[in-house]
Amino acid sequence: MSSPAKAASAQNPVAAAVGLPDAPVLTTRAARGTGMAFLELNCERRNAGLTQPVREDAFLIALQMKTCPDFDLYADGKAIPPRDFDAGVVAIFDLRMNLSTELRDPFHAINFYMPRKALLAMGDEGDVPRHIQELRHTVGCTMRDPVARDLLLSMRSALARPEEAPELFADHVALALSIHLARKYGDVAQLPRQWGGGLAPWQERRAKELIDANMDCGLTLEVLACACDLSKRHFTRAFRQSTGMAPHQWLQHRRIDKAKQLLGRSAISLSAIAFECGFADQSHFTRAFSRVVGLTPRQWRRTKLE
Numbered sequence: 168m169s170s171p172a173k174a175a176s177a178q179n180p181v182a183a184a185v186g187l188p189d190a191p192v193l194t195t196r197a198a199r200g201t202g203m204a205f206l207e208l209n210c211e212r213r214n215a216g217l218t219q220p221v222r223e224d225a226f227l228i229a230l231q232m233k234t235c236p237d238f239d240l241y242a243d244g245k246a247i248p249p250r251d252f253d254a255g256v257v258a259i260f261d262l263r264m265n266l267s268t269e270l271r272d273p274f275h276a277i278n279f280y281m282p283r284k285a286l287l288a289m290g291d292e293g294d295v296p297r298h299i300q301e302l303r304h305t306v307g308c309t310m311r312d313p314v315a316r317d318l319l320l321s322m323r324s325a326l327a328r329p330e331e332a333p334e335l336f337a338d339h340v341a342l343a344l345s346i347h348l349a350r351k352y353g354d355v356a357q358l359p360r361q362w363g364g365g366l367a368p369w370q371e372r373r374a375k376e377l378i379d380a381n382m383d384c385g386l387t388l389e390v391l392a393c394a395c396d397l398s399k400r401h402f403t404r405a406f407r408q409s410t411g412m413a414p415h416q417w418l419q420h421r422r423i424d425k426a427k428q429l430l431g432r433s434a435i436s437l438s439a440i441a442f443e444c445g446f447a448d449q450s451h452f453t454r455a456f457s458r459v460v461g462l463t464p465r466q467w468r469r470t471k472l473e
Contacts, residue, residue, distance in 0.1 A: 181227055181280060182206055184219040184267070191326045195341040196334065201285040203341045205319075206278050207326040215270040222369065223262040225282040226302050228348060230319040231256050231309070232275040239269040240307050243368030247307040256309035257316055259302055259352065263369040277319045277326070279344055286349055300396065302352040312351070318344045365409035366402075370395040374406060378418050382425060383445040388414060422446065423459050430468040437464055 182190040187208055194204040202225075209232075220241075234254045240247045242264040252258070260266055286300060304310075318340055325332035366374065374391050391414060392402035406414050422444045429440045441452035456464045 179204060179206055179280065180221055180223055181262075181278065182208065184221045185210065185270075186215060186218065191329050193322070193325060193329050193332060193337045195337045197338045197341040198285040198288040198345065201288050202280070202282045203285050203345060204280040205322045205326060205337065205341070206280060207276075207323070208278060209275045210270070211273045213271065213273060217269045218267050220265045220267040221262050222265045223282070224284070225262045225280060226348075227260040227262055228279040228281065228315060228319070228344070229258045229260065229276040230278070230316055231258070232277060233273070235272050235274045237271045238274070241267045241269070242306060243372070245368065249307045251309050253309070255311075255316060257312045257319075258309045259304035259348075261302075261304070261306070261367070264306070264367060265369060277323060279319060279341070281345060281348070285345060286353070289345060289349060302348060304352060314347050314351075315344060318347070366395065366405045370397070370405070371409050374402075374414070375417075378414070378421055382418065382422050383443060386418070419455060420459065423456055426452065426456060426464065427467070430464055431471055440464070 179190075179192050182188055182192060185208055187210060190206055190208050192204055192206040194202065197203055231252055231254055235252045238249060238252075240249045244265075283300065286302075322337070322340055325337060365371075373394050377391055377394055378386065388399050388403065391406075392399045395402055397405065403414060406412075406417070410417055412420070426440055426444045429435050429443065437452065438449045441447075441449045444452065446452035446455060453463055456462075456467070460467055462470070
């Protein structure tokens with residue numbers, strides 16, 4: 168039997184990010200082969216440093232094999248104080264949050280890599296409710312979950328000799344664990360409580376990037392909400408809570424910011440700037456700019472070029 172671990176280890180982003188590219192990995196065929204995998208990460212070094220950020224549309228469920236009290240966790244560059252990472256506890260990490268860690272203590276964990284599309288696939292097959300797309304958790308916190316703990320522990324011997332591990336065994340454990348996680352922690356587009364009801368950092372960044380890339384064309388609310396895996400109503404409310412503005416107001420302000428940059432170049436006409444920034448015409452541009460800035464574009468340009 169070929170070794171699935173060797174085939175998969177180089178492809179697993181988590182193992183590579185923590186500096187353990189040769190960590191044993193078992194990728195399963197469960198949930199239509201959506202890429203669910205078990206991996207064992209064991210680092211004996213102290214002060215291993217800052218890991219590479221991981222941003223995947225997936226969850227990582229980690230069983231701590233030893234207590235790891237001294238490390239820092241970052242989500243999109245924001246420090247999240249980790250709590251109670253004792254031996255035997257389980258933690259859920261949302262890899263869409265661009266996670267990285269500053270490692271000082273050695274660490275050892277058995278992990279389950281679960282792409283979010285696996286939840287959707289299981290819903291289609293009837294193993295879990297179809298509407299489940301998220302796993303409820305608090306970023307940086309752990310929980311006592313004997314079922315998840317024991318299922319992850321059952322994979323330790325298989326990960327020790329992945330070339331001898333029956334594929335069917337890994338498939339069955341992956342399916343049992345994913346169903347347990349979905350039923351115990353599953354929720355409908357529920358964001359982790361850490362973010363207080365607004366957009367998660369990855370969602371806010373994606374929405375802003377889309378707006379910036381489409382200022383000169385018709386970007387719909389439906390497209391923005393879909394990119395963040397939210398309903399239009401939920402997206403609008405969360406965007407306002409995160410930014411203090413409705414999406415259309417944010418778009419207008421970004422257009423004004425871009426217009427200011429272009430106004431600093433005296434050779435560009437006002438009509439050309441209006442067109443490039445997505446305004447209907449020069450009159451529309453002048454009205455919008457004056458309302459936000461308090462000066463017409465021509466007056467603002469004059470103050471900057473004097």
